[in-house]
Amino acid sequence: MTLVAPEHRPTLREELAPLPASARWAVFGVLGLLVVGALVVALGGSSTADGVRIVRERPIAFNLRVAPGMKQLEPAAGEWVHLERKNQDSMVVGPLQLPAYKGDVGGILPIVATHELDALKQRFPELELVEEGKARINTVAGYTLAFRVSRKPRLYGRLTLLPQPVPGARDGVRLLLLSTPAGGAGKASDVGTSGLLKTPYRSFRFGTEAP
Template sequence: MTLVAPSHRPTLQEELKGLPSRSRWVAIAILALLALAAAVTLLRGSTEDGTRTVVREPIAFNLRYPDAMQRVKDDNLFHLQREGLDEFIVEPLALPEYRGDVGGLLPVEGSRQVEALKQRFPQLELVEEGKVRINRAAGYSLVFRASRSPRLYGRLVLLPEPVPGSRRGVKLLMLATPEGGADKARDVGTNGLLKTPYRSFRFGTEGP
């Protein structure tokens, strides 16, 4: 019974059969090397680069970050920096009492956070805001221009702990310059090295 349609012939097996014995074995060896190279490339692509870290208290989370970023020891829950280029800061988030879904509270809390940011960045201009999801956690993102001269852009993500009724969470503050990969405000966390800790952030101690 014919299993291969005529339009798909000749098959690789048929092509190899037409070769002299020595050439056939050389072709098979080359194909095997190509398959091995493809497997290695796929494996490398699926390997997580950088350093994985776990923070357990006061709220558990884990993430990965590139080796080029340096961890800063300060009062923040977690702080990464490339001086003069970019920063990734994890701060605690404490929400007021609320009823219903926490998503309805986040835009209000976002407005309060913008006012707080203006104390740090007097030239702050809000570019966009809206819902965001990081892995399985729903949050709220505020994208802003912190300064025009020198150019500095930022993103603040309010990320409540994905537990019904919880008032705890984290604030992910990301700052980047054009040299750090942010040519515009929306690039913060989506381009450059900040993308790794931002996209890999997870509550709890277990990674993906």
């Protein structure tokens, strides 16, 4: 019985029939990888040589890359993206809401950062601020706090506030990074600048287009 109409022949099986068995299996393997890649894209990420690219369109569009070795966890309430390597490092992307302000957004960010620091100290009672100041990630201006979370065990962190790069923006993202010496942070300033956290932190961009 003919199951395939003549206009749809030759089938893939018929095309591969003259090839040795090893070659046929190699072709099927490549096709399988293509299917997996398509599924990754459909689920909101895409594989690259540098890991998986995460793309979010709502409520604020942004994208970033995840280095191989980091795991994407289910975001908790108030989180949009949660990346982690157990007992080593983590990065959480969440919403930033700014109060009404006049003039340049750079004037309000240090005030907001002070309130953010107070909240962090409630969460981490041993927290010590190490440095703070203006930040820039892929041309977007923001404000960053680098801090020591605890001395024993050694844990460091960074909080970066990034408003959307449009005049008068009152929303954006909070990037909270935590890292241990095992994750590549020997001091607070290393968080986001070394180890695997550097990839998602430095690749963050507003919008859905990759560089």
